[in-house]
Amino acid sequence: MAPLPDPGPPAPPRVRRDGDTLRFEGALTGLNAGAVWRDAVREAEGARVLDLSGLTTLDTGGAALVLAAEVAAGEGASVQGASRPVGAVLERTRVASRAPPAETPARPLGLIRGLGAAAVGAGRNAQDRVAFLGEGAATVVNAVRRPRDLRWADVMRHLDEAGTRAFGLVALLGVLIGIILAFQSSVPMRQYGAEVFIPRLVGISLVRELGPLMAAVILAGRTGSAFAAELGTMTVNEEVSALRIMGVDPMVLLVLPRLIAATLVMPVLAMLMNLAGLIGTAGVMLSLGFPLQITASQVSGFVTLRDLFGGLFKAALFGLVIAGIGCRAGLSAGSGPRAVGDAATSAVVGGIIAIVVLDGILAVLFFRLGL
The missing domain is CATH 3.30.750.24 (STAS domain)
Structure with missing residues (x-):
């Protein structure tokens, strides 16, 4: 031929x-x-x-x-x-x-002009955040209407990276936090002969607040930074721009699987943190001379399913927020050798601040609603 x-x-x-x-x-x-x-x-x-x-x-x-x-x-x-x-x-x-002139020195701004420039920059950043939030919400709604557009293989991969590979770290920190809380609580409790109530105190603290919050901090440090670094590298290499030119929506291909994976995995991590913390508390109670039955009865008699489900709801919301902040930091990365590092730092800092603020808002809301 x-x-x-x-x-x-x-x-x-x-x-x-x-x-x-x-x-x-x-x-x-x-x-x-x-x-x-x-x-x-x-x-x-x-x-x-x-x-x-x-x-x-x-x-x-x-x-x-x-x-x-x-x-x-x-x-x-x-x-x-x-x-x-x-x-x-x-x-x-x-x-x-277009290249800026290298020899032109930057002119210092006056006080009023500097405040105005800072206000304009803050307004633009807020506008970008709101636009990303709206685009993400629209992407989720469209995915519900057209589930075939979602790449489940990517969701499973991110579930493994964010969840399965973090189990060991979450369990270790959970045990240590439970031990620390139990020992620190035993000091004032011993003065009133109320050491038997330590499992109640630690259990409600873990299930309602510390379990979801500490798991969210771990997710922000491990997964939020990884999302920002991965998407930031793609942005710097203009791979995201190439996807847009080819008619592929980066929100559907890159952001949506990460949002779903982080939202699904956070309740599991929070539950693992709670169980590990209670195991650490039980060890401390054993060292104080209280059998496991006392610890189990104190936790089951005071911690209700409403407390547990409230904490798991917080955890899912924390996961969604952390993934969104990490993805936005990566997609908005600039250019140059420091862009990826700056994006990862912004994702971690922004994620931790956001979950602390959100946890405070939810605590006040739950209190007002009697939950």
């Missing part, structure tokens, strides 16, 4: 002048832009409109030719008719071609 002939480089695009309009037609890529470069720049002189409606393909090499033609056309020339993918490539190339 004879080998297929080499098709060679793609055919050069057509560049023609029509009055004040310079029209680009066909596929304009780095492989064929050189063939029409001189003619395009010469024909662009004096043109008022650069029409890209006839372009079927454009890469960064072809976009460089369009920008060169725009410069040759002079001020007042406009680029029109570009399709969405073509416009995206052209805009990315335009932004990348």
